[in-house]
Amino acid sequence: xxxxxxxxxxxxxxxxxxxxxxGVTVEHxxxxxxxxxxxxxxxxxxxxxxxxxxxxxxRHFHWDWTSKEADLRILAFxxxxxxxxxxxxxxxxxxxxxxxxxxxxxxxKPLTYVDYLETAPWNIKPLMQALxxxxxxxxxxxxxxxxxxxxxxxxxxxxxxxxxxxxxxERFYLDVCGMTAVGRDPAKQNLLWCEFxxxxxxxxxxxxxx
Amino acid sequence: MNKNRxxxxxxxxxxDGCFVSVGGLVDAMEQAAETSSNVIPFKHAxxxxxxxxxxxxxxxxxxxxxxxxVDLVELLKIETDDQYTxxxxxxxxxxxxxxxxxxxxxxxxxxxxxxxxxxxxxALKFAARSEPVEKLSQEExxxxxxxxxxxxxx
Numbered sequence: 418x419x420x421x422x423x424x425x426x427x428x429x430x431x432x433x434x435x436x437x438x439x440g441v442t443v444e445h446x447x448x449x450x451x452x453x454x455x456x457x458x459x460x461x462x463x464x465x466x467x468x469x470x471x472x473x474x475x476r477h478f479h480w481d482w483t484s485k486e487a488d489l490r491i492l493a494f495x496x497x498x499x500x501x502x503x504x505x506x507x508x509x510x511x512x513x514x515x516x517x518x519x520x521x522x523x524x525x526k527p528l529t530y531v532d533y534l535e536t537a538p539w540n541i542k543p544l545m546q547a548l549x550x551x552x553x554x555x556x557x558x559x560x561x562x563x564x565x566x567x568x569x570x571x572x573x574x575x576x577x578x579x580x581x582x583x584x585x586x587e588r589f590y591l592d593v594c595g596m597t598a599v600g601r602d603p604a605k606q607n608l609l610w611c612e613f614x615x616x617x618x619x620x621x622x623x624x625x626x627x
Numbered sequence: 628m629n630k631n632r633x634x635x636x637x638x639x640x641x642x643d644g645c646f647v648s649v650g651g652l653v654d655a656m657e658q659a660a661e662t663s664s665n666v667i668p669f670k671h672a673x674x675x676x677x678x679x680x681x682x683x684x685x686x687x688x689x690x691x692x693x694x695x696x697v698d699l700v701e702l703l704k705i706e707t708d709d710q711y712t713x714x715x716x717x718x719x720x721x722x723x724x725x726x727x728x729x730x731x732x733x734x735x736x737x738x739x740x741x742x743x744x745x746x747x748x749x750a751l752k753f754a755a756r757s758e759p760v761e762k763l764s765q766e767e768x769x770x771x772x773x774x775x776x777x778x779x780x781x
Binding site for chain 2: 447451530533540541567581583585
């Protein structure tokens with residue numbers, strides 16, 4: 418699947434062409450290792466040096482996709498990427514089996530679970546500010562979540578979606594996407610379980626969270 | 628996908644370049660803690676394997692670093708530090724050079740989890756059998772060849 422989409426060039430605030438694809442390969446993992454990681458590490462160092470509060474220093478900069486490489490062949494998982502300007506702008510891994518809702522009235526109902534999602538560091542404002550640069554593209558996270566909701570619809574899960582948000586990302590999932598904060602999960606480092614009901618997912622797709 | 632321009636611009640402004648990450652270091656740390664006791668013997672086997680394979684080809688560490696296009700410091704860490712986890716690219720380069728299946732070498736380097744008991748036993752046996760000496764002994768040479776055969780055949 419390769420779908421032309423638009424994301425936003427942050428300098429001009431204008432939509433630009435991008436591509437959403439599911440043919441993620443080991444080379445994409447290598448690209449995140451080689452192109453993304455050094456930028457995140459450099460920015461994180463600057464943030465620490467400048468005395469940024471620990472809770473806003475990126476906690477994911479040690480992440481690599483190595484452990485995900487073997488998952489490429491497992492059908493219950495979907496990998497989706499966004500590319501623009503010849504570069505990878507975002508990557509996501511979805512699980513489409515074995516997960517169910519935790520909101521009281523959604524309990525036991527199957528959903529799509531976002532196991533991993535990350536955008537390129539040049540699309541994250543705090544990182545670019547630390548490096549004295551401007552962010553490049555916007556709405557990459559939104560497009561990935563949109564694709565995740567559409568995957569949930571395709572799977573017959575009616576748009577139900579859930580994820581464990583990192584602390585630094587909670588604002589995006591709660592305020593921007595409009596997901597429900599169900600609760601901290603002691604089994605997952607006390608991360609916040611965020612969930613879309615079918616109604617919230619539909620609202621996100623059509624109207625936005627506000 | 629939504630083609631409405633206003634929707635997209637509104638979403639971009641709301642997103643405002645904030646962090647959106649899901650998964651990451653927390654998971655990685657959790658997994659590392661779970662598997663660290665199993666990974667160290669593997670890494671030791673990886674270190675010894677690389678050292679013997681290099682010496683078998685009569686290459687210095689510097690020469691090997693050039694041949695596989697990997698930072699010399701990283702090769703040094705691999706051969707001398709059991710706690711060190713090499714990058715996926717480095718293992719990929721080494722696997723290509725030594726003509727060893729990449730996934731097997733990644734497992735040995737502690738980059739992929741392996742539940743195969745036979746694989747674990749072979750790694751442990753190899754690590755225990757190969758002792759560092761200046762020149763490869765017949766025993767080391769046999770151990771190395773036997774292990775290369777094991778990695779390539781399975």
